[in-house]
Structure formats: structure tokens, C-alpha cells
Amino acid sequence: MNLLLAGSFGPEERLAWTRALQQVLPTHRLVADEPALQALGREHIDVALVANPAPGSLQGLPRLRLIQSLWAGVDRLLADPTLPAGVPVARMVDPAMNAAMAETALWAVLSLHRGFFDYQGQQRQALWQQRPQRRADEVAVTVLGFGQMGRAVAQRLAAQGYRVAAWRREPAPADTGAAPPAVPAGVDLQAGLAALPALLARTEVLVNLLPLTASTRGLLDARCFAALPRGAAVVNLARGAHLVEADLLAALASGQLRHAVLDVFQTEPLPAEHAFWQHGHITVLPHAAALTDERSAAAVVADNLARLVCGEPLRHLVQAQRGY
């Protein structure tokens, strides 16, 4: 098959993807840049492998049978009105990326639980002062979202002894008719909007890993923060549009929230003049909580292409009506 690699890559990143994909797809032709695409002809492309492709770049591909995202989040891809209708879209579910996300979430929770952000502030003032030490099983963490990443994060946190709840919006997984995924040991799984207020009321650290859809946009707002106990913390590792930025600043100013760890923002890169950069109670990461690992992601692509060739069911297909 002829595979088009389309995305907003830096030169090194494009090279890394090209190498990783060619290694696991030796029998396919990989078209990795515009000259190669013109030489082959757009009409011969079978599959597009995409990471934030320029709007319109998937038009005029009459033979296209699959759009395979190299990114986990497909909200921007699906928002492109020129996306060819009727072509299946698959998300990236990369085990190495799930592990990276679990590491970032664990680091954020450890930092909040053990006061390491506070000690960092104390260091700047040369202030030597121990803070009370609590056990992990005294700290209630809630993970919003119970997809591949939410599950990996909840499992990792529960294994460290935290009191972990997970929440998903749909009472039952909307994916397929398949059996629901197992709930990791020690994780209290809750579902549905009705369950959320009571859950938030007993949450000390709120970790967001929801997909961005019309129903989750702006979920982290003043109402959500007010439902948390005073002094709770928020960790947003999903999408900037989940968070109402002005509401976060107000909740930090009032002391309702004590700290936020943010990896994603309404505008990325976060503008240099943005209030978050110099805020003493906000930790800013440059959308680096979990990068796709080219090597393991290429193997996931290869698996889905083999399924396409053999006519077997594709994995991780997006359902347009739910938005992920």
C-alpha cells in the first residue's frame, strides 16, 4: 500500500517517524514529503498517517481507506471540515505513551502529596521548614476519564497506595459491544454526571484525562472547583479547552485551590505574556506529559495496516457521534 505521512513535524521528528515506520513496514511505500507525493500522484494514496496535518491536506485522495492518527487526541483532526467523509479514522493507542502519561501523573501527585512544589518555593526564599507528612493512603485522587490513559494512570496511582477513584462520563463504555475493560485493583470506578458532585467533594487531587468533546469542554470550571474540598489541587493532562482559565485563576486566588499542574492550554505554545508562566501556584509543562514514542507507535500502525490488508476489524476507530 501507499502511505502518506502528513503532519506538522519538525525536520528531526519527521526523520524519526520515517525511520520508525519504514522499519516496521518494509513492504509498503511511505510517502514522507510533498515532492514524493507529487511524484507518486495523490490518487495512489491508500492510507494517511497523520499528526496534526494542515487543514485540507487530506482532500483529493480518492483511494484513501484509512486515516491513522499518530496522536492520541483527535479533537483537532475531527474539527477539520475538509476531513474526507466516510473514511475511517483510528486513534493512536501507544503503550509507551500510556506509560509516559502515568509517569507524569504520578510525578504531579507525588509532588502535591509530599509538598515538593512547596519546598521548591521555599528554596527560592532559602526557607528551611518541614511540612507535615501524610501517608499515600490518606490522599484521595480522582482521575477523570477511563480510556487507555485514564486507566493506566489510575492503575499506577493505586499501586503507590493512593486512594484512587476514576470517573467516566458514560455509564457504560461506548466503544463497542465488547466486554468492558477491567477496573484495576484498588480503583473505585464511578460513571455519569450525577455521580460527579459527591465524588469531587471527597477528591484532594483531580487529574483530568478526558477526551475533548462538546460535553467535556469547559468541565474544569468554577462550579467544578467549588465542588472540591477547599485546598484541593488540579492536574490537567488532557486538553486546554477542558479548563476555564479565568476560573482557575480565581480559585487559586481565593485559596479554594492550592495548586494546578497544567500540560495543555487554550493557546499553545502558551504565550510569553500569559499569567500562568509566573504564577507561584501553577506548574507549567509544554504539552510534554506524554509524547508518542515513534518506535512503539510504528508497531501499532503496522498492526492496524495488517488488519486493513487482511480485512480484519481495525483497532481504536473513532466514533464520530461521541467525538473520540
Place this chain on the structure above:
Amino acid sequence: MNLLLAGSFGPEERLAWTRALQQVLPTHRLVADEPALQALGREHIDVALVANPAPGSLQGLPRLRLIQSLWAGVDRLLADPTLPAGVPVARMVDPAMNAAMAETALWAVLSLHRGFFDYQGQQRQALWQQRPQRRADEVAVTVLGFGQMGRAVAQRLAAQGYRVAAWRREPAPADTGAAPPAVPAGVDLQAGLAALPALLARTEVLVNLLPLTASTRGLLDARCFAALPRGAAVVNLARGAHLVEADLLAALASGQLRHAVLDVFQTEPLPAEHAFWQHGHITVLPHAAALTDERSAAAVVADNLARLVCGEPLRHLVQAQRGY
């Protein structure tokens, strides 16, 4: 029995210890302050429960049968020349403290592995820049010390997928004639000074949890840093005297080391004018990596006192000749 609580406690801390000890030792008399000691008479004290007691405070206790430390490290206690000779000294081995140490070590390793200290520096400059992401199994961590804490730390790190080696100075555990402790899955245990250079040469993050003795003092020096690969990091969670501070500053300045996380110092509290406070590649913690948890530590004390009453072997006894 009559128990003397002696240490450099703050008022709240003294109250917390008193409560926790009284709860698990209802049949013993706890003497928690000087007036109570004078009322009872020093000659009636059977056991001293100590946390950094003032030098000389354990003299003149003719009936003393056990000095039970409430701290894990006993180097300062043993250095007191007025310590009554012939009275057994027991260290504190508190499971909650081991867990806290494992949390701190994991936080430091995650921060170094995933670049979170670097992102923190970038935040101050409003710099949006992702760093390369590596998998945990590509990161080699060596834990110096394989006592209760070293073992807990090595186990926790190995469970996160890091490539973990542990090192102990003695080829065999010097404790007792008992069977050697199990080596956690995934941990490569090395022993003896001869094995150290080769081990350091393949270590990216060096975590120190050795006891402070004549043979480990100053182990983290220029020679040790030179044996590490260029750009390695050091995490000192044991004692300040393990580290030659000037050598650390030189190794950071030359780029031989990229970062250090320090919880312990030659002088504590770390003086306000000390160079470490404002160093961009040193993270300072105020000796807070693992505090004793009064509740679980009190249970450990109760167990040893029950053994003393029944004439059973005491646990975690210090061996004066090895120094811990």
C-alpha cells in the same frame, strides 16, 4: 516499665509522640518531660525512647535496659561520648518511613528522567520547549545502600520499569546470622568496593541511602562523580557528611553532573547564605525525604518493648563495631 521520651521535639511534635506512644503502650508509664522525670526519679527509668536527645541526657539512668531510637539514623546518637556503655541501642525501622523514602526517591528519579526540573527552569523564563522523552527502561538508576530503606527504594523504582542496581558495602549482610534479605525482582544487587567503579560507569542517577559510618563518610566525592558518565545526577537522601560539597559544586560547574537533589547537608538547617539554595541545578529539601510516622513508629516501639518484657531477642539492634 517506665519509659523516658527524650529528644529535640517541637511542642506539637512532642504531643504527637506522647499520644501515639500512650495509645499503644497503655500498661507502661511514659515520662515525657523534665518535671515528670524529676517526680518519678531518674533511677526508675527502664527504657529511653530518643530522637536526637541532648548530649548527656541519658546519663544517670542506672536501670536503663534499652535505648530505642525513634529515628532511623543513629550516627549522631552513637557519636555522643556520654552514651551509657553496655546498654543496647535499637534503630527505628518504620514501614511508613520506608514508604515515604521510596516516594521521595521515586519523585526525584521521575523528575530527573522526565526533565521536570528542567521544565521548572524553563517556566521561569516562559520558555515553551519539549525535551526528548525516554522510556523508564532506558534509565539506569543505582541505589547505594541495601538496608530497609535502600531495599524499599530499589523495589519501588524497579516496579516503575527503571533499570535498577543496588549496592552495599559489605559483600554479605553484616546484621546477623539470619538468611540474607530477598533481592526485589528486577534489582541487580552488587556488593563491595571493588564492584563500585564499573557500576558507577553505567549509572545515570545515583541515589544514596547508605548509613553514615567511618567508611562511607565522604563517599560522594570528586572521584565518585568522575566515575559516573558525563551528565549523571546525584540524589542524596542519607546524610550530609556522605557528600563533599565543594566537589559537588565543581562537578556541576564542569557539566560532569547535571543536577543534584539533596535532602541532607553538612550543616542543618542549611545556612541561608549557602550556595546550594540559589543553585539552578540543585534541588534542596529540608531533611524531609522521610519523617518518622508517629503512629506506625509507636507500634514498632511497642513490639520491641514486648520482646524486652518477655526476654525475646530485640529487633534492629545497633552493632557498635559497624556503626549502625
